[in-house]
Amino acid sequence: MKRLTKAERQENLKERLDEDPFLIDRELAELFNVSIQTIRLDRLELGIPEVRERIKSVARQASSKVKSVQSEEIIGELIDIQLNDGGISILESTEELVLEKSKIVRGHHIFAQANSLAVAIIDADAALTGSAEVRYNRPVYVGERLVAKAKVEKIKGNRFYVKVETKINGESVFKGEFIIFSVKDDLMNREG
Amino acid sequence: MKRLTKAERQENLKERLDEDPFLIDRELAELFNVSIQTIRLDRLELGIPEVRERIKSVARQASSKVKSVQSEEIIGELIDIQLNDGGISILESTEELVLEKSKIVRGHHIFAQANSLAVAIIDADAALTGSAEVRYNRPVYVGERLVAKAKVEKIKGNRFYVKVETKINGESVFKGEFIIFSVKDDLMNREG
DNA sequence: AATTAATTAGTAGCAGGTCTTAAAATGAGC
């Protein structure tokens, strides 16, 4: 690799370490064909910690990350919401959501987006899904952008009837009708 | 902490480091009230690497783990299966599956278990969920063991009608009826 | 040529080890 300017090198450095935080200064020095001191200066200027600290922070997140990925309360990104009325969420279909062979998004992820949206728009301490009726209109592939739109159709006591339709570029790929219950705190704190 | 025997200490050491791989020898020495040398001997005998290596291996798994958790093709553990007939899967409800406040398992996880089971029992190159009708009978709390039982009710061409019931200690908590489509490979390889 | 910016070199020191050799301490058996 030919010599880059300082600015280029530092940009590149950031990316490299983002991809692979295990790289030590010596390896980076060889990579950019500069001295180790230069790399250390770069890290200093960029506020990038040493390799052992980088690894530590990756490891620290490791335990909690498994949690945070799975335990997102809402699947997808809430972009609009009117409590007890409606809402919209967007989910990018990434590799993680997909069947390895066919690259088709597993159905339960589409359900999860719709279900968590339906729950989210309920104005209550907590809401639980009581039942759902869903239909998948066509398979969803990696990279497609799932836009779920929820609408509260009817409210009867603590029962909320919510319709969700998920579209890709305006094409309907999923429809669901959910019955959501709002739950009082005292009910929830009972021992399971 | 009073002095333990060598064997006790070593057992204990393994557990400790399993819980918290970040512990350095000095901390362990204080913990067990022995010298650092003793801890090092213990690690040597037990084949436990030094703290930096332990952290590294945690970090190394981190990147791949995020993927593997989410992209499991089957949610829960398949413990019995008869293709095109029925199957059983078990899912332990851990903290990761749960709403933070209420400690109730989010509905889409229960759906995911049932749905992936329904798909798994279909004898085909690939199977996709066409529609589902589900009912949640009662909230599921952390620690409860979800046993999902699927039964193929009817087959019509490439349409499979599958009923899934999920129970905890024999008590029904979830029922679902799924229509699953088996898919031919050429259909799946079309560009999305 | 003079000045400034960027790079390289060199030294001391640190954390958390390894590996080796050797000396104590402890416990069990007689």
Added chain:
DNA sequence: GCTCATTTTAAGACCTGCTACTAATTAATT
């Protein structure tokens, strides 16, 4: 008590991958 094996400490040299600092060298720029 004494003896012997096990267990525990201790001490020293060396290692990696740094930090922190000082100083020298090498481009660029004016």
